[in-house]
Amino acid sequence: MPQPFQFTANDVKVEKRETVFQGFFRMDKLWLTHPRFDGREMPTFTRELFIRGDATCVLPYDPERDEVVLLEQFRLGALGRNQSPWLLELVAGMNEEGESPEDVAQREGQEEAGLSFSRLDKICDYMVSPGGTTELIHLYCGQVSTADAGGVFGVEHEHEDILSHVVSAEETFAMIAxxxxxxxxxxIAIQWLQLNRDRLRKEWQA
Structure with a gap:
């Protein structure tokens, strides 16, 4: 049997590319072809691609109090579903030019929750929805003190309105379930915390 990853980006031929929308987001249309697993060439086909930069997300965790910080804010993509469009999420932000993911984590921690991370443990990098968007997430768990956490935050000129909640780790696990x-x-981050919680409580309080 052939091994995975027999093809690379060099095997993709982009015959044409044009930007079909440019607003708060950008959308490109591509005409492309690539080899098939059976040895034939894929006929030229088109795809629309949502162009979005990398982002960094952080789960704030206090190992001493065994609590996390979750942010509640409105998300347009959840509107129209059988749920509230105000979601519970992580600290998160888009990576700007010249910033490392760790820089973004600290900036967004302050802006969105008034938090500074004394330590950042990398969880993973993952593609959000590679069938249609370029976005890559850099995911972390960050050490904080939740003693004085909570409240309303956000950058007003960016139309952010964020309510920061302090939640026990056990309750957070229940919210996933x-x-x-x-x-x-x-x-992903909360399930990672379930697997690594005991280790973090030992290492981060050492």
């Missing part, structure tokens, strides 16, 4: 938290970054 019953669907109250249903966005990918939060699910």
């Amino acid at each position: 019953d669907g109250r938290i249903n966005n990918a970054a939060a699910i």
Whole structure:
């Protein structure tokens, strides 16, 4: 059997590319072809691609109090579904030119929750929806003190309105189980915390 990853980006031929929308977001249309697994060439086809930069997300965790910080804010993409469009999420922000993911984590921690991370543990990098968007998430768990956490935050000129909640780790795990938290970054990070919680409570309090 052939091994995975026999093809690379060099095997993709982009015959034409044009920007079909440029607003708050950007959309490109591509005409492309690539080899097939059976040895034939794929006929030229078109795809629309949502152009979005990398982002960084952080789950703030206090190992001493065994609490996390979750942010509640309005999300347009959840409007029209059988749920509230105000979601519980992580600290998150888009990576700007010249910033490392760790820089973004600290900036967004301050802007969105009034938090500084004394330590950042990398969880993973993952593609949000590679069938249609370029976005890559850099995901972390960050050490904080939740003693004085909570409140209303956000950058007003960016139309941010964020309510910061302090939640026990156990309650956060329950929110994943019953669907109250249903966005990918939060699910991945919280499940990672379930697997690494005991280790973090030892290492981060050492």
